[in-house]
Amino acid sequence: MAKKSSKDTPRAPLTLEADLRIGSAPALRETLLAVLSAGQAVEIDAAAVVQTDTAALQVLAAFSRDARAAGVPVAWTGVSDTLRRGVSTLGLDALIELPAQAGVN
Template identity: 85%
Template sequence: MAKKSSKDAPRAPLALEADLRIGAAPALRDTLLGVLAAGKPVEFDGAAVAQVDTAALQVLAAFSRDARAAGLPVAWTGVSDSLRRGVSVLGLEALIELPAHAGVN
């Protein structure tokens, strides 16, 4: 049986920080630039996001746009209500394609 290399192993979801405001935006940008450079699909876990602002959402929107242009799939395993609200308030649903909201508000 062939051994799978670490390149073949599924990647763990990229967990977003609980505080995703302007102070976190530069580190998030650097991380996401590395993801783009790797050229691999990305899966975000945004379940822990408690605070989010325009700066971080702009970084996520730019990444989503660039990933789509590069043909890289972007998926979400978890989305907090705060993250969903921020995306909605700024009208970024078309860029940051969150999964449909399961459950009742």
């Protein structure tokens, strides 16, 4: 039987903070860069996000772009309405690729 590598071990979802504004953007960037450098699929839980701004959304957009370029799959396990509205308002839907809302076609 083959030994499982750390790349085979499922990662815990990355849970985003409730306050996702400019003050948290540097830490968010560092966290996402570390996730990206691991080269593993990432699962992001953004259900708790209640505040967001352009700076944090730019960090998420850059991460999404870089993950796609590196072939690193990104899955969203939860998305707050606040985050969804922010992504939509800035026209980042195609870049960040949030999942469709339940019950919405």
